[in-house]
Amino acid sequence: MTPDDALATSARLMSEFAVRTGLSAPKQRAERYLWTDAFAVCNFIELFRRTRDEKYLRYATDLIDQVHRVLGRYRDDDARRGWISGLDEEAGRSHPTAGGLRIGKPLKERDANEPVDERLEWDRDGQYFHYLTKWMHALCQAALFIGEAAYARWAVELGERAFAGFARGSRSGEVVGLYWKMSTDLSRPLVPAMGAHDALDGFITFRQARHAQMRLGEGAATALSGAIESLSLLCRHRDWTTEDPLSLGGLLFDACRLCRLPGEERSNDADLLEELTSGCSNGLMAFLAGRQLSWPSSQRLAFRELGLAIGLRGLPIIVAAVAQPRSRFEGRPSLRRSLDRLLPHESVSERIVEFWLPRAQHHDASWQEHCNINDVMLATVLAPNMFLLAAGSPGLAKSSRS
Template identity: 30%
Template sequence: MLRDVDYVLAKLDWMRSERIWPNGLRYLWTDAFGVVLYLSLYRQTGEERWLDAAEELVGEVDRVLGRPRGYRIGEASDRDGQYFHYLAMWLFALARLGDVKPEYRAKGIAVAKAIHPAFVLPGRGVIWKMQEDLRAPYPGYGLGAIDAFDGYVSYRCLDPRALTDEIDEMRTLIERQYRTLDIDQDLGLGMLLWLCHFFPTEDWARVQTERSLAALDRLWIDPPGYYGRASYAPHARIAFANYGVSLGLQAVNQWPERVDRLNTYFDVYRSNDEYDREAITHVMACASHLPGLFLNADNRDRGG
């Protein structure tokens, strides 16, 4: 597991000076990663300022993106609606903050109970995207591929007793799905590996860890050292997606040399589009270099 604190501190300084993050537009996925990143710095350095930064960020997300039930995808005008997998990542961030300050765990439980009935179709699946008021699915969107896994892990990290019914519904969906689930996309595979590492002895996690690693092996482009977007687009490369793969690989303790290679490659690679300056690229780069509290305790305690 990497612990490159110096890289992260330099990247945070640069993002702030460029008004990219955290002083740019709010975006729930990026901000969830940011909360966990701040908490990882707090754990690594012992400096209270990082805990304060995590709490301040939660407050800003509540203020800008918070809705009566759930959270808007992002602050920009075209980031309307709600994604379940973004909400699940936010719940994970609240669970990690709740390890330090229990009131945030209670907050996360309340959010989970508020959003779950809107997104989950028992016995069928989890709706990928809902309208902002959660009254109906967003037009043109169906069920998410790994959203039940997202919810299952985040709910269990929050409180397996308070969310027993919700966890059972997600577990039922996973049991129906995991044997035939084949993901063919870089970020999806990385995040699925990350989800698997929390409960590695469960059947779904064993099957999907093996399957995801095999799929990623087919996407590895060497030289120069990156993961292609999908089998149908092997030469398409996305920095933030590769950083998500890095997180997954570090979670399951696989291919550290590839993690180093992709980090090195994307340090200098430029896509010459908006993602060169998007916060998601750079905050996820920080998580790749300091996975910290994204990982369970056993994995965090490994060397690096």
């Protein structure tokens, strides 16, 4: 597929998504889902960057507003009303992420006295930490590209609330983990187990948000510092090996961001990047050995494989950052070895696209079951720069119009 074809396909997928979910059809009920919408914001900005078509930038900013207006408030079938944060209408509009953001699942959250049904829990609402960090990433990218400081401020406020709500403390007050899923108002855990990569996502994304806010002339170098320190400790000396394709892609995405973040005193970024690439290398070899990419579509989930494809698109970014003269990652032969093991498999990304693209075009049943998330993540694979790369100098959107 040529770059022009990839861009055109990404644009078609995202335009259909905008109509289908009520973004470009104001009279239609908005269908918002936080994970998918985080990718979508980055995709729309990338489409604007590449085409200079103003409608894509409008879609991105409208989507941010709609997510906050829908997922920052209680559901229609909830007895509670208003902003999750409890702020009044005016304050809530000024601080839409201050209470966190709902997932956007089809069923309302489980009541406090309701027994757990593991199957139903997947379809119940609440808040996920790793969805919140994805949205923080989208806000940071939009903030820097558009030059809108409020987006970066909202990302930091979301990080503050997410950490306060999800952190699990010991009796001594030390943070020993993060809850996987919390109630909408963050008052009680719905799934107490910790996600394997939640602390890593938080550690990197919180630093990204702080950096974005400072680049836009707001915030302080100490913003989120306590949370970042606690999350850093949760990431120490971990084996990040996983055979799950979505998790592998997430690790590569995190590695891609980590190597581009400004270095910080007392940070162990080089050790962490070495551990991440080692885990990705071992995990990818195990995943490929399992031959899951040869299974029929009925036994596979497109969005999980597309997550891996997105992460693999970031490999050249990691390699380039590590190769920079006087990089904080130089003198790490094991890091170089892990990257050398990964690079020959960069083409797995194309293999995944070649398998799923015809199924998307023909509305195959295996695709349609998760149509929105599949379409948006496929669009990201086809035009990944705004999701994977730093957004550049603040206000690029404004300069591109002049």
